[in-house]
Amino acid sequence: MLLFIFTFPIDSKTSSSYHSFMIKTGIIGATGYAGQELVRLLAHHPEVELKYISSRSYEGITFNEVYPNFRNSILEKCVSMDVAEMAEECDAVFLALPHGLTFPQITDDILKKTVVIDLGADFRLKNPEVYRQWYGLTHTNTELLRKSVYGLCELHRNEISGKSLIANPGCYTTCSILSLTPLLKNKLIEVSSIIIDAKSGVSGAGRSLSLGVHYTECNESVKAYKVAAHRHTPEIEQELSLAAGEDITINFTPHLIPMSRGILTTSYANMLTDTTEDELYRMYKDFYKNEPFIRIVEPGNLPETRFVRFSNYVDIGFVTDKRTGRAIIVGAIDNLIKGAAGQAVQNMNIRFGFNETTGLQNIPIVP
Amino acid sequence: MLLFIFTFPIDSKTSSSYHSFMIKTGIIGATGYAGQELVRLLAHHPEVELKYISSRSYEGITFNEVYPNFRNSILEKCVSMDVAEMAEECDAVFLALPHGLTFPQITDDILKKTVVIDLGADFRLKNPEVYRQWYGLTHTNTELLRKSVYGLCELHRNEISGKSLIANPGCYTTCSILSLTPLLKNKLIEVSSIIIDAKSGVSGAGRSLSLGVHYTECNESVKAYKVAAHRHTPEIEQELSLAAGEDITINFTPHLIPMSRGILTTSYANMLTDTTEDELYRMYKDFYKNEPFIRIVEPGNLPETRFVRFSNYVDIGFVTDKRTGRAIIVGAIDNLIKGAAGQAVQNMNIRFGFNETTGLQNIPIVP
Amino acid sequence: MLLFIFTFPIDSKTSSSYHSFMIKTGIIGATGYAGQELVRLLAHHPEVELKYISSRSYEGITFNEVYPNFRNSILEKCVSMDVAEMAEECDAVFLALPHGLTFPQITDDILKKTVVIDLGADFRLKNPEVYRQWYGLTHTNTELLRKSVYGLCELHRNEISGKSLIANPGCYTTCSILSLTPLLKNKLIEVSSIIIDAKSGVSGAGRSLSLGVHYTECNESVKAYKVAAHRHTPEIEQELSLAAGEDITINFTPHLIPMSRGILTTSYANMLTDTTEDELYRMYKDFYKNEPFIRIVEPGNLPETRFVRFSNYVDIGFVTDKRTGRAIIVGAIDNLIKGAAGQAVQNMNIRFGFNETTGLQNIPIVP
Amino acid sequence: MLLFIFTFPIDSKTSSSYHSFMIKTGIIGATGYAGQELVRLLAHHPEVELKYISSRSYEGITFNEVYPNFRNSILEKCVSMDVAEMAEECDAVFLALPHGLTFPQITDDILKKTVVIDLGADFRLKNPEVYRQWYGLTHTNTELLRKSVYGLCELHRNEISGKSLIANPGCYTTCSILSLTPLLKNKLIEVSSIIIDAKSGVSGAGRSLSLGVHYTECNESVKAYKVAAHRHTPEIEQELSLAAGEDITINFTPHLIPMSRGILTTSYANMLTDTTEDELYRMYKDFYKNEPFIRIVEPGNLPETRFVRFSNYVDIGFVTDKRTGRAIIVGAIDNLIKGAAGQAVQNMNIRFGFNETTGLQNIPIVP
Numbered sequence A, B, C, D: 001m002l003l004f005i006f007t008f009p010i011d012s013k014t015s016s017s018y019h020s021f022m023i024k025t026g027i028i029g030a031t032g033y034a035g036q037e038l039v040r041l042l043a044h045h046p047e048v049e050l051k052y053i054s055s056r057s058y059e060g061i062t063f064n065e066v067y068p069n070f071r072n073s074i075l076e077k078c079v080s081m082d083v084a085e086m087a088e089e090c091d092a093v094f095l096a097l098p099h100g101l102t103f104p105q106i107t108d109d110i111l112k113k114t115v116v117i118d119l120g121a122d123f124r125l126k127n128p129e130v131y132r133q134w135y136g137l138t139h140t141n142t143e144l145l146r147k148s149v150y151g152l153c154e155l156h157r158n159e160i161s162g163k164s165l166i167a168n169p170g171c172y173t174t175c176s177i178l179s180l181t182p183l184l185k186n187k188l189i190e191v192s193s194i195i196i197d198a199k200s201g202v203s204g205a206g207r208s209l210s211l212g213v214h215y216t217e218c219n220e221s222v223k224a225y226k227v228a229a230h231r232h233t234p235e236i237e238q239e240l241s242l243a244a245g246e247d248i249t250i251n252f253t254p255h256l257i258p259m260s261r262g263i264l265t266t267s268y269a270n271m272l273t274d275t276t277e278d279e280l281y282r283m284y285k286d287f288y289k290n291e292p293f294i295r296i297v298e299p300g301n302l303p304e305t306r307f308v309r310f311s312n313y314v315d316i317g318f319v320t321d322k323r324t325g326r327a328i329i330v331g332a333i334d335n336l337i338k339g340a341a342g343q344a345v346q347n348m349n350i351r352f353g354f355n356e357t358t359g360l361q362n363i364p365i366v367p
Helices: A033-044 A083-089 A108-113 A128-135 A142-147 A153-160 A171-185 A232-244 A277-287 A337-352 B033-044 B083-089 B108-113 B128-135 B142-147 B153-160 B171-185 B232-244 B277-287 B337-352 C033-044 C083-089 C108-113 C128-135 C142-147 C153-160 C171-185 C232-244 C277-287 C337-352 D033-044 D083-089 D108-113 D128-135 D142-147 D153-160 D171-185 D232-244 D277-287 D337-352
Strands: A023-028 A048-054 A092-095 A115-118 A165-167 A195-200 A251-256 A263-270 A294-296 A314-321 A326-333 B023-028 B048-054 B092-095 B115-118 B165-167 B195-200 B251-256 B263-270 B294-296 B314-321 B326-333 C023-028 C048-054 C092-095 C115-118 C165-167 C195-200 C251-256 C263-270 C294-296 C314-321 C326-333 D023-028 D048-054 D092-095 D115-118 D165-167 D195-200 D251-256 D263-270 D294-296 D314-321 D326-333
Touching: A023 A033, A023 A083, A033 A048, A033 A337, A048 A083, A083 A092, A083 A108, A092 A337, A108 A115, A108 A142, A115 A337, A128 A232, A153 A171, A153 A337, A171 A195, A171 A232, A171 A251, A171 A263, A171 A277, A171 A314, A171 A326, A171 A337, A195 D195, A195 D263, A232 A251, A251 D263, A251 D326, A263 D195, A263 D251, A277 A294, A277 A314, A326 A337, A326 D251, B023 B033, B023 B083, B033 B048, B033 B337, B048 B083, B083 B092, B083 B108, B092 B337, B108 B115, B108 B142, B115 B337, B128 B232, B153 B171, B153 B337, B171 B195, B171 B232, B171 B251, B171 B263, B171 B277, B171 B314, B171 B326, B171 B337, B195 C195, B195 C263, B232 B251, B251 C263, B251 C326, B263 C195, B263 C251, B277 B294, B277 B314, B326 B337, B326 C251, C023 C033, C023 C083, C033 C048, C033 C337, C048 C083, C083 C092, C083 C108, C092 C337, C108 C115, C108 C142, C115 C337, C128 C232, C153 C171, C153 C337, C171 C195, C171 C232, C171 C251, C171 C263, C171 C277, C171 C314, C171 C326, C171 C337, C232 C251, C277 C294, C277 C314, C326 C337, D023 D033, D023 D083, D033 D048, D033 D337, D048 D083, D083 D092, D083 D108, D092 D337, D108 D115, D108 D142, D115 D337, D128 D232, D153 D171, D153 D337, D171 D195, D171 D232, D171 D251, D171 D263, D171 D277, D171 D314, D171 D326, D171 D337, D232 D251, D277 D294, D277 D314, D326 D337
Parallel strands: A023 A048, A023 A092, A092 A115, A115 A165, A195 A251, A294 A314, B023 B048, B023 B092, B092 B115, B115 B165, B195 B251, B294 B314, C023 C048, C023 C092, C092 C115, C115 C165, C195 C251, C294 C314, D023 D048, D023 D092, D092 D115, D115 D165, D195 D251, D294 D314
Antiparallel strands: A195 A263, A263 A326, A314 A326, B195 B263, B263 B326, B314 B326, C195 C263, C263 C326, C314 C326, D195 D263, D263 D326, D314 D326
16 A cells, blocks of 8 residues: 655635634736746645735736636635735734835734735845845834734744744745755855855746846846855855854855746755764754654755656755765755745744645646 | 735635545546646645555665655655556545546446546547547446546536546646637637647656657657547547537647647637627636636736746636737647646535635646 | 759858949837848848947947847948938848838938838838828828838739839748739638638747736737737738739738747638639749749648748748638748848849849758 | 057958968867857968868768858868868868867877867866766876877966867866856965856757757756756866865856856855955956956956857956855856867967967947
8 A cells, every 4th residue: 555654735715614713815926927826826725715815906907817817716816915005904913015115014003913925035135234235225113123024934833833924035045054054053165165156047037028038038048147246145154154153255156947837955064074974874864853844855865856847845965075075955846936935834834834835735747 | 905806815725624524535647747737736635645646667766766755755665556446445546547447447336435637638529429439449438438528627627526436637628628619619610620739848748768768769849649630539529519508520630749748729710700809808708707726817918838837827828810810829838737737636626615725726837 | 973953052242252243231129029120131241331329328338239140240330311312322231120110211312312112011002092090100202102112022013113112021021922912813712711820939029018928928828909900901901902903801810829939820811612622732832933932832731931931931821621621821931031131132132133032041950 | 540459350361361471260060059169260261271171970061051041151061081081181270079089099109190179078077087086987198198288278378288189178167167267266265165157048958859959948947957067067066176286176066047158257265365346357367367268357247158159268357255265256257268269279370380379359239
């Protein structure tokens, strides 16, 4: 008989289950790629009623006209609401907005009424000065910044459960931090030697039109961009520094590759000791032993983005190079799921005491 | 509040639901693309226990080594079993084998013990002489052929529920037949004028290696193939003839395009009357009014394969051309779901009296 | 020893060859995809000096900043000039502008000074009423329209050589017309039965930003668009009517597929006689026997867009279906070369008495 | 008037130029991807007659049946010849064979009769012991190995002109070595700190069928492979050590991305001094000031593979990161041109005293 070690079957929301215990949710910025993935995940989530889909650009337009994959599934029109309005009626509000638009809206009063899960960048960086340096804006809501939690579920689960303002991590950052944290916690690598070379599918650039993501400008080509200047850098450094117990500066280089979904990070670090791949494997397995969404790939294999596609999984594998004394760690996620909407749902699950995997248990899809 | 007209949330299979009422199933040919989709769909199906995964090529190898997307989900090894062996222990056996390998294996005795759902071609053509012409083989199991049902759910639902041998339709055929049947049933088109120009993603060619589907031989190119000679032609003709009440001969031209999934059929027919798009829309909506998986696209819009991707939906739209008097009907499916594994599950649901949409209710995924 | 039946080696333009006999040329609308291909082709053309690159959007910007593939090759800035200005200094002016912008600019005076080769639609349709119907504009330059020639080189070569206003055909039209003309000239098909189902790469949509050609909106999907309404339809009808000697109305259905370059047309027509593929092959070979850019594919094979990519070739193949009495004709071109810039150069070669293949002799490139 | 600083127009081979001074050439292994690019480049080369196309797998088959893009261009059949036979009649013989098949065939006698340009790996590594370690074979032709030259044209031009056995470099290696050599020659980086993270299109894997390059197994995904174990590693180390004047060990990580052509290398190194991007730019420009095929990209821009596609160019750009003290150097080539067939032609040009750019002057093609 087949064993199912992970209870992957997707949860049910039958009509009979529309009971009074379902939480009410709303999404602001629902027509971006991360937003529409949230719509899809919440529509399938058995503990959730999706009450409002807000989109300034598409106000008054049926959501399934914007995204016809939702034909027959979601028949409501997009509304245009702000957080304060949604907070009156929703138990949880998700924001998927460009940076700078969220922090001015959030108040203590709102957080008393609802849980805010912010998929944008405004509450990710604990140090407002770092925010100013990388985003060019003065953060004027530093009090709530202090009360927020960085919602990387695997590392901050306990804090998340008590917070009403959850900063959902970036896509590159989730993959990078989860790949490297075990090495830093175990003091296995030189902290100044970390280089992260990342490759992303085009959906990471969002749905806004720009020449760089015009089909014929990025198909059949690869490029590096924002080298040494990408805004996910300080976010990765913040969390890796926390793991290491000291300040870390890294190199982070994103690349755009011609596919729709997926992020692969290839990280390099000098090892402090002569550690074999088998030892690393056991260490990683142990470090993440209770994590339903992290899969450590056996030595001899490496992650590929297709094997996590459309799922909340993080696949991590590694090679150790005796010749150079370096570890090469490869991580893979779906940038719109674990890198955005899926992790937001995971944060909601933690915060509301649902089973953490609820609504996120689907097997990745190939080909 | 949002309305959900279709109960799309995916069904649950929690550990508590492993009850005695679940049916036992097995798959033969599980490591092809259709086979592995069946594994995925059955693994998520709340009424089903997936007991055996059989693959001659990968016998003894863990299924998730063959398809690492199943890491943590399916831990069993592939076995090598035939239908007769599986019939002893399974309520339903799915076969995903090349033509010619299935018909010699099936016996009345097997069909007394289990329900056979055949994803291959051996029991699709009612006329063994037509089978011989197109497949070059003499069908030696014509008695069971007569007892089998052509499992195009929307058109043969009633028969399916009483049969133990269900011939799951081909991918091109499903999309073509469902697109054209309402026109023929309503005598709106000239039966001799039907031309179907189809476009398929590469997964339709399967996982066997061949130069034509080597990445660099089909990327950035498009071609027609097996023009006027594709084996799905007689299958389409059989069902369209049934719908029309007379023998129909068609042109069917498949094309290979550089994407992984999806089939689009563009069908042409001379209209017998001057029918507007709005009239066609209402007629199609009415014809398929009880069908959960068929979505008729409003005039002014047309199906795109991305909007049905990874789902069991069939999207159908049309244009009428007053200048030429022709109707152009466009259909879209996911070739591995409604065109293979999803329809097989739908057949199982019908046959075993489950809700027909169970395990198939997921919203299509973009981008 | 190898035989080279076609003198394909690309022509030379060494510094010594910058002689007084080179013609001076300019391009208006040079930064669209067709425009930049013209830049490339003319830069390689041994009989041509490319004097002006005009682009309103990029005036003052170095061309190789707009298209960095031209680094080290073209160092000039884009200018902003109109036809009248260029006519003063150029022997030939190429226009690659949206429809409606060209016809108001052209005058008899300009045509006395220069040869205008228009890659846009303004002078393609001989009947201004048809132009009005399909483009929604009143053509106010019908006198010059009468003096212009439809520059489909293989069919209008003799006229082209004496004209100063050459309307370069559309991409879909070139492939469609050349595929079907021999059948019509030889009265082999029913003229009312023609259906053309075309598939195009995304570059056909140009470089202007729009959601439909955003990478993540067209990757991994296929759709039909402008069904029974595409503006290339009347252009095809005009030329096929000419070939048939009677008015022809057709169905033309374009599709967008996820690749950068190439057009494949699959055309259907009822045969009037029982003609074999071998007979068709000989007829086509004979019809195009003096055409350096047309390759008739032997029965048993069919064109694929990759085999003409980056070249001026048109590949044509066919299947005859005895069951239905139809011929299926498949044509393939590179939409930016034979479908735009390459044919414009071919027109220039004809008009100026150069060898017709000069600058266009490169072998297609795979993979 | 437009300036052409590089005499890019492609050279002519008109029928009149088939003079007695053309050299005779042959290709062994002509039906692989690099081989067929050589056929194409040599067919266009004005100083060359392509006399023999040898392919063991396709002996007796017309070359344009194997590669129909050559229809009308190359009409000869493939022969099956070895180097010794070709040496009798050819001035230059190109070999594009798997490693281990070339070194046993080459003799002093052959090298007296012809120039051998080997696109395989057998004569690239100067140290036979290193060859044994990475390729698992004992090199039995070490005498000729000593007499051979490593044909990276920009670095070994003078040696190449006097040698009869030229080892054409690998694709990854060409891009990596040319990107990093100026930094090492100028002692600007820590030699032990070099990490090269490379991304390749699928054509780099060749035309042999394997599951990893089956369309549906590599489309829409990215993976690292042969991490710390790729055979191009020692080749890069050999040349970088030469540049540095000391032994260098590096990390090299190749990745497979879903596109047909192109290599991008992103290299990391610790800078020894505080050098600005402008200083690096001037240094690189100066270092490669006489190189027609190397384009240094101005600070603020970076190479993309599409801008070198189908050309012999190497584009190099860089970013310096003050925060970490590292230089990030990005290089781009077309893996089949500068990474294989193009460089082989460049080596031939050097060796035979032709203009080095002859037959290689085409502008890269977008989109």
